[in-house]
Amino acid sequence: MGFKADFKREMRNVVKDVEKEINKTWKIDYKGHSIEIINQIKEEQLIVDGITVDRKKRRSLLSHIIPYSKLSGILKLQDGTKHKVSVKLGGYVRFRCIVKVDHEMVLDESIKLDFLPWNHKEKIIPFIQQQIRTNHKIVDDRLPDEYYLYDENELRLAPGLSDYYVDERPTLFYVKRLLKVFEKQLNHPTNETRKKTYEKIISDNMASRSSELIERFQQTQWDESLVQQEALWLLEHAAHREVVKFAVLILGCTNCEKYKELLFTLGMHEEFTSYVVFALKNGTIQGNEQVWRLSKSVDGWGKISAVKQLEASTPEIKRWLLTKGCENTIMNEYLAYTCALNGDLETALSEDEISKELYDGASLIIQALLEDEVTIHRIEEYPNASSVLCRFIHHAHKHCQAIEDFYPMMKISEFLNDDQEIWEDRLNDSWTQEDYKDIQEAVQPFINDSRWSQLAIDTLKQGFSSQALKIALFYRLDVIDLLFALLEKDPANSEIYFAVMDTNHHQHIRELCTFAETHLSLSNLSDDEVSCLQYIVQDLYEHEGVGLPLIQAALRSDDGNLQYHALSVLKEWSPSYSQQAATRELIEMLFLKTKDKEDRKLAKQLLKK
Known part of the structure; x- marks a missing residue:
């Protein structure tokens, strides 16, 4: 988005914040009669006994350079006497409402205008906690601050994706200045110091500054109890996602064992999963177990970031990586290589027999590694790929029964039939002619079996299946x-x-x-x-x-x-x-x-x- 659009959105947000701050209503009971004053960003009203008797409209925000607005009207009492109601509204630092009936002061109220960036907005943490309490998962992944991030009809990024599109250009001294104002907040936690920290946080993004932030924070000697107190305050009041991210990172730089359930709850929203993963691994006991637990509770960008940070420290985690770790709602290709490598796919397939669950998981990983339209990590980059493919085909003799079981066989065959130039590069790199021949001989009996082309047609007659269609086209069938x-x-x-x-x-x-x-x-x-x-x-x-x-x-x-x-x-x-x-x-x-x-x-x- 260009500068003009960004500026326009920022101005809209400023107007919205000012509007919420100065929208005030005063009600007075005067001798059994109602006097109501309503102040809004574009107009003020005086209402007497339910009837609007005066109204002043403002054409633009610039009209607010006039510090005060005056309203007046007539109040008729039961004895028939008429009295003039005068109202004076306005002020810059303190907003004052003065109401007189004739010359009698009936109201003189002054309110300080703080314009605190977290005021008058829905808080993010309660929003997430309520969903988890009610549904035990996130069912609405929109966050309350989206109005401030996106224009109307603008495409919304999936939770967690924005961190992959951050501006990597350094903002000079941003982290240093942020920690400086945070230190003032620690020593003097007031609305003023907290506001300065809050506004500094939301002026940039945490994704591109997190490494420097963690490194610089760990060099400080601040009182951990004060750090946790203010990090928790920020979490409690956060109405902007970047504030949540900052607070989680800071909390994760401390011993945050007693806050791990709060962190886990936040991590179930995939906008914050990667930050929570850091906090759990760095600041809690058995953090890797918590990261595994979190990996099983998310399925998008959050799962991708969690699985990449998960240590395959137990046989149970290794098996989960091979059976459930790869699949996600974004693209399986993002995790296939990580799961194959950390889950030790080669060793798992070297067994004489494997379960159908492991076969299905390996199938998903191999399909993703063979995907030719995505270049995240290809099969050529995986160590001993030829051995893995041969062992997988071996197990297919038992487990390849349905159309989805045959699909990876087709993908392997397509891989073998790549252009000669591509194979020349592979043979000069990590593959041998013997590797190629072994896989070709292993997979060809499956390809020659006519039942798969017929099964593809039969499947399509029942309903649409992308895998059945690709298999039918592989056999050059007219569908x-x-x-x-x-x-x-x-x-x-x-x-x-x-x-x-x-x-x-x-x-x-x-x-x-x-x-x-x-x-x-x-x-x-x-x-x-x-x-x-x-x-x-x-x-x-x-x-x-x-x-x-x-x-x-x-x-x-x-x-x-x-x-x-x-x-x-x-x-x-x-x-x-x-x-x-x-x-x-x-x-x-x-x-x-x-x-x-x-x-x-x-x-x-x-x-x-």
Whole structure:
């Protein structure tokens, strides 16, 4: 996001904080009559006996440079006498409300405006604790501070992912200055010192500063009890996630054994798992056992960070790494190498017989290591990979019964059939010709077995299966009729749309577009239908004129990616399509309402054609 957008969001947040601080209401009972004064950021009201008798509106924040606002009205008592109610509101450091009836002072109240950054906001720790108490897990991974981090309709990052996209450029003296203000907080814990620490924390991110923070903190000689007291205070009051991260890191630099359950609870939210892992390992007894326990309680970026820090110190942990450690909701490729290496996959597969659970776990790891679209850690990097593959194929004679059991056999065969140039590099590196030959001879009987191609077809007749589809395509089977039959049963299954578009067959794509035009709710797309349309539209560049109603639906949608691809496709097509009345009208509307510079640029180019 650019500087302008960041600045705009920061200003919005400032206005929101000021608004919450100065929104005040005073109620006075005067001789049986109600006088109510309401102060808000853009207006003040005087209400007498339920009727608004005066109101002052402010057009902008700049109007607040006028320090005081005055309101007045008439109060009629039961004896018929009328009295003037005068109100004076305002102030910078202290906000004062003075109310007089005629010349009689009936209220003079002064409130200090602290603008404490944790005030008037939902606190993060109670939010997490309530979910764990109620559900024993995190069911809503949104955090209360998201309003301050994301603009409306901006894509939200999965918990824990933001730490992988931090700015690695050093902020000079940030950590040194942060610890300096924290030291003042330790020695004089007041709202003023705590506010300075809090504001310093949220001015940057902890992910890129954590190593330096830990290193510098460990060089201090501060009173541990005071450190824990203030770290806990920050946790209790934290309404911003970076404050939680700082407090957990600081707590983890102390002996925090008695706080391990609190830490564990926080670690179940994957935004904080990696920080809690540090605290558990560094500051508690048997911290590795707690990290293992936490690894089993998370399944996204938190699991990835926890498993990478987990020491395979017992046979039980090693077995868990091989059977359950790799699988996660982000991508199994992130943990496959770690689990294979730390779980000692080679030794586990060297047994004469293994359990089906271990076979399934090894299957998942091997598939991830063989994945050719991800380059985190490939099978070539794993020591003795050829031995592992041979032993796995050996155990497949017993355990390979279902379509999902055969899938890794297919992946191994595809690996062996890589381009000759790739294999030349492998043979010059860590593999031998004998390795290649041994695996080829071991896997080929499975590949030659005709039951797997038939099982793939039978599986697809029952319902869509990505593995069955890949196996069918591996055997070069024509499955297009099956895919369209599956679409009839499940017309909003985006995976099927992707599979048909991936054929890049013009006639199949034309038929798919016709199907989508009649089966998707183009005027009111659901989330699933948006995904379906995305797969179609993004691949229509080379199919001029095909799916124009889908292009128009994409332009009408509120999805930024769809709109961009629709405009991009029209740019590649001949101008006659974008100049059609209905299409041109949609482009004009998008040009006027979009906030995306690239979309506006594309729309402008199309309108000029």
